[in-house]
Amino acid sequence: MRIIRFIDEKDRICFGHNYKKDTATLLEGYLFHEFKDTNRRVRVTKLLAPLMPAAILCIGLNYRQHANETGMKLPKYPPLFMKNPASVTNPGDPIIIPPSCVDPPQVDYEAELAVVIGKKAINVPRTEALDYVMGYTASNDVSARRWQKHAGAGQWIRGKSFDTFCPLGPELITIDEIPSPQDLAIKCILNGEVMQNANTSDMIFGVAELIEYLSGSTTLLPGTIILTGTPGGVGYIRKPPVYLKPGDLIAVQIERIGLLENPVIL
Numbered sequence: 001m002r003i004i005r006f007i008d009e010k011d012r013i014c015f016g017h018n019y020k021k022d023t024a025t026l027l028e029g030y031l032f033h034e035f036k037d038t039n040r041r042v043r044v045t046k047l048l049a050p051l052m053p054a055a056i057l058c059i060g061l062n063y064r065q066h067a068n069e070t071g072m073k074l075p076k077y078p079p080l081f082m083k084n085p086a087s088v089t090n091p092g093d094p095i096i097i098p099p100s101c102v103d104p105p106q107v108d109y110e111a112e113l114a115v116v117i118g119k120k121a122i123n124v125p126r127t128e129a130l131d132y133v134m135g136y137t138a139s140n141d142v143s144a145r146r147w148q149k150h151a152g153a154g155q156w157i158r159g160k161s162f163d164t165f166c167p168l169g170p171e172l173i174t175i176d177e178i179p180s181p182q183d184l185a186i187k188c189i190l191n192g193e194v195m196q197n198a199n200t201s202d203m204i205f206g207v208a209e210l211i212e213y214l215s216g217s218t219t220l221l222p223g224t225i226i227l228t229g230t231p232g233g234v235g236y237i238r239k240p241p242v243y244l245k246p247g248d249l250i251a252v253q254i255e256r257i258g259l260l261e262n263p264v265i266l
Contacts, residue, residue, distance in 0.1 A: 062229025111188035198231030
């Protein structure tokens with residue numbers, strides 16, 4: 001099922017599926033329990049991020065391609081950081097460049113596969129890990145590089161957590177439609193130009209391995225999102241560097257999931 005979260009004509013936040021031409025079939029119930037399909041079409045006045053996450057766990061340096069372009073050694077364990085859940089941004093809504101990130105320019109893009117945990121997970125072996133996944137969506141781990149490297153006291157969270165720095169969507173694709181998350185084409189497109197172009201098979205730590213690692217003596221609540229890392233081609237590595245600027249349109253495209261687009265403003 002391809003699930004959306006949206007605002008209807010009565011200004012209510014709803015869930016739906018079979019989204020076409022600004023209408024969707026209404027779903028009733030709770031996202032992490034079985035939905036009831038009403039078979040009733042309703043108008044979608046605004047598309048929202050598929051969920052508001054309980055937590056956003058992020059993995060750094062998880063594509064061999066990206067590790068190679070940075071010149072860094074492949075990590076022994078998944079490098080973990082977090083983003084503030086309040087940084088979540090709806091499909092189509094603007095990424096806002098903070099005043100502190102204008103001079104020098106530093107706001108970068110990172111196309112990522114987002115994994116949505118569907119039930120409480122703790123000490124999950126990788127052989128069972130995908131049973132705890134509700135589905136997948138596209139994400140953009142927007143990053144302020146100077147804050148990430150120099151202004152965050154060695155921690156990445158500040159440079160990753162400005163408001164609007166976590167676009168998600170447009171749909172949540174349930175696991176039955178994506179049997180393997182390790183064979184999906186992933187791209188980042190800036191103003192029509194492909195900047196990142198890879199496949200999730202290039203991950204150093206696959207989705208099941210990440211869930212095993214992250215759930216070790218640590219409870220992952222339903223609604224936890226795992227951002228699984230970004231491929232090569234990020235802006236700060238390029239010569240000259242390419243940073244987001246007002247007027248840009250940045251898109252993340254993942255096979256079987258869809259296209260997540262956001263304009264950039266000050």
